[in-house]
Amino acid sequence: MKTEEILAKDLNAEKWIREKVRELRKKVGDGLAINALSGGVDSSVVTALGHRALGDRLKTCFIDNGLMRQGEPRRVAALFRRIGVTVEIIPARKAFFAALKGITDPEEKREAITQTFYKNVFRDIVLESGAKYLLQGTILTDVDETVAGIKRQHNVFEQLGIDPQKAFGYRILEPLIQFRKDGVRKLGQALGLPEAAFMRTPFPGPALAARVIGEVTPARIAMVRKATAIAEKWLIRSGAFQYLAILHEDRVTGMKGGKRVFGNQIEIRCWDSLDARTATPTRLPFETLEKIADGIVHAIPEVVSVTYNITSKPPSTIEAI
Ligand code: XMP
Numbered sequence: 001m002k003t004e005e006i007l008a009k010d011l012n013a014e015k016w017i018r019e020k021v022r023e024l025r026k027k028v029g030d031g032l033a034i035n036a037l038s039g040g041v042d043s044s045v046v047t048a049l050g051h052r053a054l055g056d057r058l059k060t061c062f063i064d065n066g067l068m069r070q071g072e073p074r075r076v077a078a079l080f081r082r083i084g085v086t087v088e089i090i091p092a093r094k095a096f097f098a099a100l101k102g103i104t105d106p107e108e109k110r111e112a113i114t115q116t117f118y119k120n121v122f123r124d125i126v127l128e129s130g131a132k133y134l135l136q137g138t139i140l141t142d143v144d145e146t147v148a149g150i151k152r153q154h155n156v157f158e159q160l161g162i163d164p165q166k167a168f169g170y171r172i173l174e175p176l177i178q179f180r181k182d183g184v185r186k187l188g189q190a191l192g193l194p195e196a197a198f199m200r201t202p203f204p205g206p207a208l209a210a211r212v213i214g215e216v217t218p219a220r221i222a223m224v225r226k227a228t229a230i231a232e233k234w235l236i237r238s239g240a241f242q243y244l245a246i247l248h249e250d251r252v253t254g255m256k257g258g259k260r261v262f263g264n265q266i267e268i269r270c271w272d273s274l275d276a277r278t279a280t281p282t283r284l285p286f287e288t289l290e291k292i293a294d295g296i297v298h299a300i301p302e303v304v305s306v307t308y309n310i311t312s313k314p315p316s317t318i319e320a321i
Pocket residue numbers: 141142145151152153154155202203204205206210242276313316317318319320
């Protein structure tokens with residue numbers, strides 16, 4: 001069955017939230033639900049909605065997969081603590097890096113992350129908690145791109161004929177499935193989330209692994225994490241839809257301390273977009289690009305080249321894998 005889209009401009013957020021809260025309470029009944037918060041816009045909005053509907057009957061976890069942005073687990077937990085939501089941080093780095101070892105193909109990487117998350121790590125957490133439902137922030141763009149065969153988004157199952165109950169042992173509820181990012185942000189505001197949660201730059205489910213070309217190792221994630229922090233620092237006030245740093249697999253010749261080195265390359269992407277379906281590179285001031293490049297080569301000695309993507313989506317996509 002095709003999901004009916006709700007456009008942000010047609011959304012009466014308060015009314016929609018009232019109805020969804022009623023529906024979630026009815027569905028979950030006296031039982032428990034669980035959700036994984038990644039700190040991205042969609043999972044933050046689902047967390048706020050789920051807690052409004054279910055209160056303490058929703059357990060919220062942050063899976064620390066080792067692929068998140070700098071300081072993220074503690075930052076996200078603290079932000080939600082301020083609005084009365086307890087977040088349990090689950091350490092799971094080893095499982096994710098073990099699953100990603102040796103994989104370079106983008107779709108295989110996505111599949112390894114999906115299986116590790118839903119099967120290896122989350123199944124035990126859900127079963128131990130006694131929850132019947134996993135509440136997650138899948139949105140229409142995730143479904144569209146997966147069904148069209150562009151990218152297998154980490155959180156899409158039923159539209160691919162996968163029954164989560166059979167595959168993982170629990171059911172999945174997707175209250176945001178009719179929206180795109182602009183609609184989700186409107187809901188976040190109406191739910192009273194701080195702007196820091198719902199106006200953030202979007203961040204993908206596979207996290208920084210979506211921004212490492214080639215093998216994902218702790219050392220390569222550490223490089224892209226530092227570059228991401230620098231890009232976000234300089235671009236947070238750019239007004240762009242999304243901005244990110246990518247670590248390339250190819251190396252190039254550079255110079256450090258008067259010596260030849262064969263170093264790494266970071267690519268910066270910064271996008272103007274409404275809903276991520278199409279996007280154009282932001283026309284950033286050259287000074288901003290220079291500050292980012294300087295920051296990156298000083299903070300990450302292994303990097304000798306920083307480039308800026310000037311290709312639109314399509315044919316590019318927002319993330320690198
Ligand atoms: P692409 O790279 O396909 O991304 O142009 C479109 C939007 O979706 C985000 N993205 C994801 N979000 N799970 C998600 O929840 C995923 O697997 C995933 N992959 C990409 C991306 O950041 C952009 O906003």
